[in-house]
Every structure is written in C-alpha cells, then in structure tokens.
Amino acid sequence: MSHGLAIRLRGVVKRFGEITAVAGLDLDVPEGTCVGLLGPNGAGKTTTMKMLTAQAIADEGELEVLGHVLPGDSKAARAQCGVVPQLDNLDVTLTTEQNLLVFAHLYRIARAERRAAIDWALDLANLRDRRDTRVDKLSGGMRRRLLIARALVHRPRLLLLDEPTVGLDPQVRQELWALIDNLRSEGTSILMSTHYIEEAQRLADTVTIMSHGSAVAVGPPAELVAKHAGAEAVEVYGPPARLTEVEGVARAQGLRTRRTGTSIAVLGNGHGLDGERRPANLEDVFVLLTGEEIA
Amino acid sequence: MNGRLERSALSGVLVREVVNFSSFWKSTTFSSTVQPTIYLVAFGFGFGSLVSQVAGYDYVDFVATGTVATGVLFSSVFPAMFGTFVKYQFQRTYDAILAAPVDVEELVTAETLWIAARSGLYGSVPLIVGMVFGLDPAWGMLTVPFIGFLAGFGWGSCGILIAAIVKSIDGFSYVSSALLTPLFLVAGTFFPLTSLPHWAQVLGNFNPLFHCVQLVRHASFGWQGWSDIGHLAVIIGFGLVMWRLAIVFLQRRLID
Numbered sequence: 001m002s003h004g005l006a007i008r009l010r011g012v013v014k015r016f017g018e019i020t021a022v023a024g025l026d027l028d029v030p031e032g033t034c035v036g037l038l039g040p041n042g043a044g045k046t047t048t049m050k051m052l053t054a055q056a057i058a059d060e061g062e063l064e065v066l067g068h069v070l071p072g073d074s075k076a077a078r079a080q081c082g083v084v085p086q087l088d089n090l091d092v093t094l095t096t097e098q099n100l101l102v103f104a105h106l107y108r109i110a111r112a113e114r115r116a117a118i119d120w121a122l123d124l125a126n127l128r129d130r131r132d133t134r135v136d137k138l139s140g141g142m143r144r145r146l147l148i149a150r151a152l153v154h155r156p157r158l159l160l161l162d163e164p165t166v167g168l169d170p171q172v173r174q175e176l177w178a179l180i181d182n183l184r185s186e187g188t189s190i191l192m193s194t195h196y197i198e199e200a201q202r203l204a205d206t207v208t209i210m211s212h213g214s215a216v217a218v219g220p221p222a223e224l225v226a227k228h229a230g231a232e233a234v235e236v237y238g239p240p241a242r243l244t245e246v247e248g249v250a251r252a253q254g255l256r257t258r259r260t261g262t263s264i265a266v267l268g269n270g271h272g273l274d275g276e277r278r279p280a281n282l283e284d285v286f287v288l289l290t291g292e293e294i295a
Numbered sequence: 296m297n298g299r300l301e302r303s304a305l306s307g308v309l310v311r312e313v314v315n316f317s318s319f320w321k322s323t324t325f326s327s328t329v330q331p332t333i334y335l336v337a338f339g340f341g342f343g344s345l346v347s348q349v350a351g352y353d354y355v356d357f358v359a360t361g362t363v364a365t366g367v368l369f370s371s372v373f374p375a376m377f378g379t380f381v382k383y384q385f386q387r388t389y390d391a392i393l394a395a396p397v398d399v400e401e402l403v404t405a406e407t408l409w410i411a412a413r414s415g416l417y418g419s420v421p422l423i424v425g426m427v428f429g430l431d432p433a434w435g436m437l438t439v440p441f442i443g444f445l446a447g448f449g450w451g452s453c454g455i456l457i458a459a460i461v462k463s464i465d466g467f468s469y470v471s472s473a474l475l476t477p478l479f480l481v482a483g484t485f486f487p488l489t490s491l492p493h494w495a496q497v498l499g500n501f502n503p504l505f506h507c508v509q510l511v512r513h514a515s516f517g518w519q520g521w522s523d524i525g526h527l528a529v530i531i532g533f534g535l536v537m538w539r540l541a542i543v544f545l546q547r548r549l550i551d
Contacts, residue, residue: 016551047551053394056551075396083394089387091311093318102314106307106395150391 005064006031006158006189007052012061014047014213021047023213024061029158034180034190036204036221038197038282040290044213045193046086049162052191053078066158079107082151086162088143090135096122096146097131100153107154117153124179125149141172148179159183161192165199177202197283207282211290221282228288229267229280236275237263246273258287300404304397308405311392316409327370327417331362332424338485339428350487352516359425360515361484363439364446364508367418368479371410371447373471375454379406379545380464389549399546407451407538414447415440422515435514442514442530446507449534452541459544483508503533 007029014022022044029035039045050056052065054074063070068077090099100118109117122128125145135143144165151159164180165173180203184190194200200207201221209217209224217224236246243264250257250266250273257266266273267284316323335358343354350357382388392402419440426432457470481488481495482504488496499505506526513519513526 014551050551055390055393055549075398078394079396081394083391085387085390085394087387087390089391091315091386091388094314098314102307102311103391103395105310106304106392106397108303108307108396 004031005029006066007035007191008062008064009048010062012048012051012058012063014044014051014056014058020213022051022058025210025214027208027215029189029191030206031157031189032184032187033205034184034192034203036200036207037191037193037210038195038200038207038286039193039210040195043210043290045195045210046162048210049160049191049193052160053081053083079154080157082154082156082159084148084151084159084161084164086166088147090143090146090150092136093134095132095134096127096138099135099146099150103150103153109154117155121149121153124152141168141175144168144172144176145179148176152183156188158189158191161190161194163194164192165194165196173199197281197286201282209286209289216289217285224285225280225282229284231280232277233268233280233284234266234273234275234277235260235263236266236273246275249273256288258284300401301396304401305405305408307395308392308397308402309409312406312409316413323370323374323413324417327366328420328424330369331366331421334362334365334485335359335421335424335428342485350489352512353429355425355428356430356516357487357512358485359421359428359430360512361482361508362421362425363418363443363511364482364504365479365484366421367414367443367446367507368450368475368504370417371414371450372454372457372475374413375407375410375451376458376467376470377464379455379458380461380467383458383549384464393549399549400542403452403455403538403542403545407448407455407541410451410454411444411448414451415442415444418443418447430515433515435516435518438514439511442507442510445527445530445534446503449503449530449537452534452537455541456537456544459541459548478502478504481505503529506530 005028007027009025009027012022012025013020025044025048027048037045037048047056051058051063051070054071057071065077066080068074070077091102097118100121101114104114104117122131125148127142127146127149130138130142135146138146148164161180165176168176177199180190192203204221206219207221207224208215217228219227236243238246243259246264246266247257255266255268257264265284267280338358339355346354348354389402393399422430422436422439461467461470481491481499482502483499488499488505491499506529510523510526510530513523
C-alpha cells in the first residue's frame with residue numbers, strides 16, 4: 001500500500017431505491033490515525049460503515065480498505081479489520097470467554113495462538129475475572145468492553161467503531177475512550193462514527209463531518225473550529241422571545257448564530273451582547289454545517 | 296459474490312453453533328426424544344388397536360420408521376427457520392459473522408451442515424424408541440443417520456430459505472400450516488399414500504419427505520434396488536436446490 005491510507009473512499013454512492021444514503025463520499029483514514037465520522041442521524045454514517053465490510057455494496061465509486069479493493073477483495077480486508085457494532089450482538093447465553101473463543105475461530109487465529117489471544121483480549125477489556133460469567137449476567141459497561149475485546153482478539157490493523165459509546169454512562173464512556181486512545185497510540189488505525197461531538201473532539205486526529213451522504217468538512221478538530229466557527233462565541237440565555245430578539249440583532253450585524261435549545265450562541269465576538277463568552281467548539285461547526293433542522 | 300467455500304470460514308461458523316449448542320442441548324435432546332415417543336405411542340396404540348398391518352408391515356414398524364422422517368423434519372426445518380430469523384432480525388448475529396472473513400455462502404453452508412448433523416442424530420431416535428416397542432434391529436438401519444443427514448440438509452436449507460423470504464416472524468404460521476403440515480402428513484408416515492386418492496398420490500411423489508420415509512423403511516426392512524437409488528437422488532437433488540436457493544435469498548436479505 002503505497003499511499004499510506006488504511007481506508008480510501010472516492011466518490012462513493014449508495015442508493016436504496018429512491019433514497020440516496022451516500023452521495024459521492026470521499027474519505028481518507030491515514031494509517032495509525034483515528035478518524036471521526038461525525039454527522040446527524042440519517043447522514044449516511046452507518047451505511048458507510050456497512051460498505052467497509054461489504055455488508056452494503058456501493059453503486060458507484062472506489063473503496064479501498066487496507067489496500068484491498070472492495071467489494072471484490074473484501075474478505076481479505078475483513079480478516080484484518082475489527083468491527084464494533086452499534087447494537088450489542090454478543091451471544092448472551094455464552095460466557096465471556098466462549099464469545100471470544102468463537103471470534104478467535106471466525107478470525108482464523110491459529111490453534112497454538114488462540115489461548116494467548118483470548119487472555120490478551122480479556123486483559124485488554126479488564127474482564128479476566130469474568131471469563132466464566134455468562135454475558136447476560138454482565139453489566140452494560142462490561143458488555144461494551146467485551147464487544148470491543150471481541151473485535152480486537154485477532155489484533156486487527158484497522159478498527160471500525162460504530163457509535164461505540166452510545167447509551168453509556170459518563171464513567172463507562174471515559175473508560176472506553178482511554179481504551180480506544182491506547183489502541184491508537186499503539187498504531188491501530190481507527191474509523192469511528194459518532195454523533196457525540198465530545199467523543200470526536202477527544203479521540204479523533206481528523207474529523208469528517210457528513211451531511212446528506214457526503215463530506216461537508218474535513219480536518220483536525222481544532223482547525224475545523226478555527227475555520228468554520230472562529231475563536232469564540234457568546235451564549236445568551238433567556239426566554240424564547242428574548243432569544244429571537246438576540247438572533248435578529250446578531251444577524252443584522254452579520255454574525256452567525258445557532259440555537260442550542262436553552263440559549264442562542266452568537267459566533268464571533270458579539271459586541272454589546274449580554275451573555276457568556278466561551279471558546280468556539282466543534283459542536284458549533286457541526287450545527288452550522290449540518291443545519292439546525294432535524295431531518 | 297460467490298467464491299469458494301473456505302474450510303476455516305466454515306469451521307468458524309460451526310464452532311459458533313457447537314459452542315452455542317452446548318448451552319441448550321438438553322432441551323433440544325429432550326424434545327427430539329419425547330416428541331417421536333408420543334407419536335409412536337399415540338399412533339402405535341391408537342391406530343395399532345384398529346389395524347395390525349399396514350402396507351405389509353406391522354403397524355408399529357410402519358410408524359417407527361415413518362417417524363424418523365418426522366424427527367428429521369422437526370429437527371431441521373423449524374430450527375433453521377427460527378434460528379435464522381432470530382439471528383438476523385433480533386440478535387444481529389449475522390452482522391457480526393459477516394463482518395468477519397465469512398461470506399453468506401459459507402455461513403449458510405456451515406449452518407446447514409450443522410443442522411443436517413443434528414437431524415441425522417435426532418432423526419434416528421424413533422428407531423431406538425421403536426425397538427422398545429418391538430421393532431426388530433437390522434443392519435440396514437445403520438444407514439438411517441446418513442439418510443437423516445441428507446434429508447436434514449435439504450430441509451435445513453429450506454428453513455433458511457423460508458426465513459430469508461418471510462417479512463416477519465408471523466409469516467411462519469402460514470408456512471407451517473399450509474406447507475409443512477400437509478408435507479409432513481402426506482408422506483406415508485402414519486398411513487400409506489396408497490390409501491389416498493390418485494391425485495394425492497401423484498402429489499405425494501413430489502414430497503421429498505415421502506422419499507425419505509421410503510428410504511428409511513427400505514433400509515430397515517430390505518432394500519428395493521433401483522427405486523431406492525431414485526429416492527436417494529430425489530433427496531440429494533432437493534438438498535442441492537434448496538441449498539443454492541437459501542444462499543441466493545439470504546444474500547439478498549443480508550447484503551444491501
């Protein structure tokens with residue numbers, strides 16, 4: 001692989017009947033980096049993830065994973081990938097260890113190395129003392145860790161994470177972030193789809209923001225913020241009527257605004273506005289680029 | 296995207312099935328043993344008190360061998376239907392397996408082989424139960440697990456095909472009442488086809504289960520030469536067609 005990319009997509013299109021889920025997507029994941037795929041629900045993230053394992057076949061465009069051209073060479077690519085799905089699909093009547101054993105077979109780990117690979121994955125997920133526990137007796141956080149361990153048992157070069165921390169409490173989420181960050185520092189390439197801005201900001205070297213099936217912005221989180229949202233924003237709180245008024249004033253000054261639900265954020269320095277000053281962030285970029293309306 | 300079947304992919308899927316089976320083999324073994332026993336007792340004593348001989352066989356012998364096919368059907372088509380549906384719809388197991396280096400063709404083949412092996416084993420239970428009720432052992436009966444395996448391969452594939460086609464799990468009610476029940480009754484299991492109207496006899500010849508019943512009876516009471524080759528050919532042909540169809544339809548269902 002000469003270009004040093006773990007994933008390379010060019011002009012990828014995927015249609016479901018009348019609906020175009022992915023519309024000309026370009027995406028690069030340089031080897032050894034973590035790329036966050038950020039976008040609102042329905043932006044095409046999950047479809048993109050499915051195409052990377054050939055569980056959805058693109059209608060147009062080029063897809064390359066670890067140097068293998070999809071869908072033709074997908075099996076060779078899949079052998080070197082680990083996938084953490086959004087929905088927990090562990091075998092719940094099996095033990096932690098049995099789940100790992102099954103995947104050690106599915107990912108063709110040689111007999112002599114199987115034992116060590118399973119022990120390694122148990123340690124990684126901090127589940128060694130739960131090896132004989134049935135999955136339906138594990139806590140939600142443990143199940144997520146097992147799901148990640150299962151994806152890593154064969155030491156993949158590329159890890160695909162689909163909304164890895166959705167529905168988890170903050171402690172568990174931080175624990176998983178540490179785990180993912182550690183993998184990245186050891187050289188595993190990671191593509192992570194998420195709609196948690198904070199997750200992308202903390203873990204991703206570069207972020208691709210998707211909207212309506214294509215990339216609308218690509219870059220390191222800090223650069224995207226500087227480029228699209230500027231240095232700071234003023235957050236004004238108040239009753240809805242007040243927010244509408246502030247919105248009008250700011251727009252009259254040529255400033256960009258976005259609603260946050262309880263406040264209105266005015267990007268730029270917002271002279272004379274009575275509110276809280278704060279640095280601009282990735283969420284500002286996200287909402288500005290993907291729109292405020294919920295599809 | 297059908298390629299060749301890789302041994303390591305097949306064994307990976309098989310390992311998953313075998314390890315899972317270790318957590319529910321007791322209930323499966325219980326039902327596979329108790330069900331044919333009930334049929335044998337109910338039909339054997341029920342009808343057996345009215346008729347002693349059917350188509351030249353003692354009725355207990357007739358039912359014991361017929362129930363083998365029932366056992367094969369129940370341990371193949373139903374587990375395949377429900378297992379497949381639950382694995383792709385509710386447990387999302389197939390998402391995980393297909394993300395690994397396993398293709399749909401390998402997935403279907405390995406799961407069907409496993410169902411076939413179970414059918415060969417559980418399908419033979421009625422013979423053993425029958426022996427308790429007076430069925431005489433015969434050397435030919437040693438081929439029954441293999442007949443059960445081949446028939447189970449076809450019916451297992453058929454179950455996967457059904458699961459790949461139905462829109463929801465409720466669809467299974469139509470399939471089992473309108474398709475599987477008549478197939479299971481009009482197969483010469485509990486009464487010979489010759490007692491049916493001519494048109495039903497002709498239809499019965501298209502029932503793969505009928506050929507399984509015939510083959511098991513001949514294995515137990517004496518081979519019938521070419522006609523048994525014919526029965527075997529039908530069972531194998533049915534298996535091959537169902538296997539390929541199951542792959543095509545499950546591929547359509549699982550790969551967007």
